[in-house]
Each structure stands twice: as structure tokens, then as C-alpha cells.
Amino acid sequence: MDKKLAVSLLSLLFTVSFPLSVWAETVLEKVSRTGVLTAGVRTDAVPFGYTDKNNTLQGYSVDLIKLIQQRLEKQLNKPIKLELKTVDLKNRFNQVETGKLDIVCEATSITPEREQNVDFSTPYFTTGIQLLAREADAERLNPTRTSETKLQTIRESNITVGFLLGTTTDDEFRPIYPEAKWQVIGSRTDGIRRLKAGEIDLIASDGILLLGELWRQGLDFKAFRLVPSQPLTFENYGCILPKNSSQWGNLVNQTITSEENTQLWNKWFDPKTGRFPYQRFQTSTKS
Numbered sequence: 005m006d007k008k009l010a011v012s013l014l015s016l017l018f019t020v021s022f023p024l025s026v027w028a029e030t031v032l033e034k035v036s037r038t039g040v041l042t043a044g045v046r047t048d049a050v051p052f053g054y055t056d057k058n059n060t061l062q063g064y065s066v067d068l069i070k071l072i073q074q075r076l077e078k079q080l081n082k083p084i085k086l087e088l089k090t091v092d093l094k095n096r097f098n099q100v101e102t103g104k105l106d107i108v109c110e111a112t113s114i115t116p117e118r119e120q121n122v123d124f125s126t127p128y129f130t131t132g133i134q135l136l137a138r139e140a141d142a143e144r145l146n147p148t149r150t151s152e153t154k155l156q157t158i159r160e161s162n163i164t165v166g167f168l169l170g171t172t173t174d175d176e177f178r179p180i181y182p183e184a185k186w187q188v189i190g191s192r193t194d195g196i197r198r199l200k201a202g203e204i205d206l207i208a209s210d211g212i213l214l215l216g217e218l219w220r221q222g223l224d225f226k227a228f229r230l231v232p233s234q235p236l237t238f239e240n241y242g243c244i245l246p247k248n249s250s251q252w253g254n255l256v257n258q259t260i261t262s263e264e265n266t267q268l269w270n271k272w273f274d275p276k277t278g279r280f281p282y283q284r285f286q287t288s289t290k291s
Contacts, residue, residue: 031106031245031252036080043069044091044099044108044244048191050216051272051280052111052129052241061088064272065109068128068243071268072107072259079255093170097122100244107256108244111213113171123249124242126257128265129273130284132235133173134211135165136218138199142229145206147180155232159183166195166204173208176236181206192217199228210239212282219280 035041045066046053052065066088073086091099091108099105100122114124137145145163147155158181165181166189167174174186187204189195195207196217207214211230218225243260245253259265273282 031249032076032080032255035076035084035106036082039082040085040087041069041073041076042087042089042104042106043072044089044096044105044110045069046092046096046110047090048092048193049111049213050220051212052109052216054216054220061090064129064268065111067268067272068259068265069107069109071262071264072109072256075255075259075262093168096244100246103246106246106252111210111241112244113210113239114242121247123245123247123253125245125253126260127240127242128260128269129212129241131210131212131239131241133176133208133237133239134214134230134232134235135177135206135208136196136199136214137206137229137231139227139229141205142231146231148232148234155180155236157182161185163206164204165206165208166198167208168192168195171209173210177208193221196221196223211235215282216280 029037045061045063047055047061049063049065051063053061053063056062069088070086073084076084089099089105091105091110096108096110096112097118100108111129112118112124114127118124135145143149145158147158150156157179160181161183163181163184164187165174165177165184166187168191169188178186189198189204189207192207192209192213195204195209196214198204199207200223214230215225218228243256245256270278272279273284275281275283
């Protein structure tokens with residue numbers, strides 16, 4: 005047999021016997037080789053990711069990614085450049101699954117269905133699904149108006165509820181408002197504009213993000229109300245990670261559970277001194 009042909013056949017046999025995944029780089033190996041961490045954040049998820057008046061990315065998740073970058077530099081003992089990319093509800097998972105991003109930290113709820121395709125970090129924030137109403141309509145539309153512990157079905161056909169596609173919010177409220185009209189809103193910004201104009205009566209979303217959008221638009225919190233006051237469900241937020249990236253996940257989790265992140269969390273969310281005061285939930289029904 006020709007020597008070159010024999011070598012080619014042996015190489016082919018080796019490739020078939022050992023899939024490419026054997027040689028696939030881990031996230032840490034890629035970052036070490038390139039010196040670059042590529043991370044995704046949102047621009048419409050106040051206070052986790054948003055742009056300020058100077059079009060600069062701000063938010064707790066942006067600062068958290070910078071903490072992760074710093075831990076990477078210590079572990080790899082070399083400078084690491086951080087490249088922040090913007091993601092949205094439609095592409096945030098695909099960007100990680102296809103390897104275009106090493107991590108996405110924003111306002112993503114951890115669910116078993118999503119964990120089939122990606123990994124998640126340990127949770128760094130817990131919020132809950134609520135509805136935002138105009139204060140004048142809040143009591144009438146509140147499903148706990150007669151009892152704080154029992155949800156009341158509201159059978160009014162003249163209610164219009166706005167919700168975002170690609171979120172976990174509307175499924176929880178549809179049985180409570182069985183005769184309501186449900187309309188897709190392009191964003192929370194669009195939803196609050198339509199709520200103010202009287203085009204819709206409620207917006208279904210995570211309470212913290214609805215408050216964040218009111219804050220971003222400089223609106224008077226007293227003109228609106230979250231109902232019910234106790235979230236209908238609890239949602240844990242975590243960073244999106246590539247599937248089966250345990251070493252990378254360990255580093256991210258060490259950052260999230262670090263004292264540095266505790267200080268960062270308090271800077272943003274402490275009920276008395278934070279930039280965005282928020283009551284920290286102690287229990288959760290989702291993981």
C-alpha cells in the first residue's frame with residue numbers, strides 16, 4: 005500500500021473513532037488562547053442591563069460580568085479583554101449554544117426546559133411575575149383584592165393585557181383573566197407607553213423589570229401599581245452558559261457567591277442604600 009495512502013486512511017480512522025468534541029476547546033481554554041471574554045447583556049432590562057443617556061452600557065449584570073472578567077484574569081494570570089455584545093429575547097440562548105458568546109448575564113429565568121439546551125449559573129437574583137396597572141385601575145384588576153392569600157378569577161372581557169413573546173410570564177396569568185384580550189408588546193418600553201395611553205390595561209412581566217422601566221422613563225411610581233403585591237410565582241435569574249462547561253461554570257459560580265458580588269448586589273439593590281432599592285426574596289419555587 006502506498007505510504008501516503010496508508011497514513012491518510014489511518015488519519016481518517018482516528019477521526020471517525022474520536023469525534024471532534026474530544027478536541028473541542030473549553031471556554032476557559034478559548035479565553036486563555038484568545039485573551040478575550042465575549043459576553044452578552046441586554047439594553048432593555050433595567051436595572052440589569054441598559055444604556056444610559058451617553059449610550060453606555062450600565063446595570064448590575066454588566067458589573068457582574070466585569071467581576072467575572074477580573075476573576076478570570078487572576079486564574080489565568082494574564083490580562084483578559086472583555087467584549088460586551090447586546091442580545092435580545094430572541095437570540096440570547098442561540099448566541100451561547102452556537103459558541104458566539106461565552107456567557108450571557110441579564111434577566112433570564114432558570115427553567116428545566118431551558119436547561120435542556122444550556123447550562124445556568126447559580127441564581128443571582130430572585131423576582132416574581134406580576135402585573136403593572138394604572139393606579140386608578142389597580143384595585144379593580146387586582147386578583148387578590150378580596151384576599152391576600154387567594155387568587156380571584158376576574159371575568160371581564162374589556163381587559164387587555166400586554167406581554168412579551170419569549171418570556172415565561174403570560175402563561176401564569178391567562179387562567180386568572182380568562183376573558184381578557186392578550187396582545188404582544190414589542191418591549192416593556194412600548195408596553196408602558198401603551199399603558200399610559202390607555203391602549204392596554206395591564207402588562208405581565210417580572211416585577212423588578214417593570215419597576216426598572218418606570219425608573220428608566222422617569223415616571224412617577226405612584227401613578228402605577230404592581231398587582232398582586234406578592235408575586236404570583238418566583239423566578240430565579242442566572243447567567244446562561246454553554247452546555248457541559250463545568251469548569252467555566254465553577255468560576256462563574258465562585259464569582260456570584262463571592263464577597264465582592266455581595267457588595268455589588270448591595271450597591272444596586274440594598275433596600276435602604278441601593279441604586280435600585282428592592283426587597284430580597286428569601287424563598288423561591290423555581291430553580
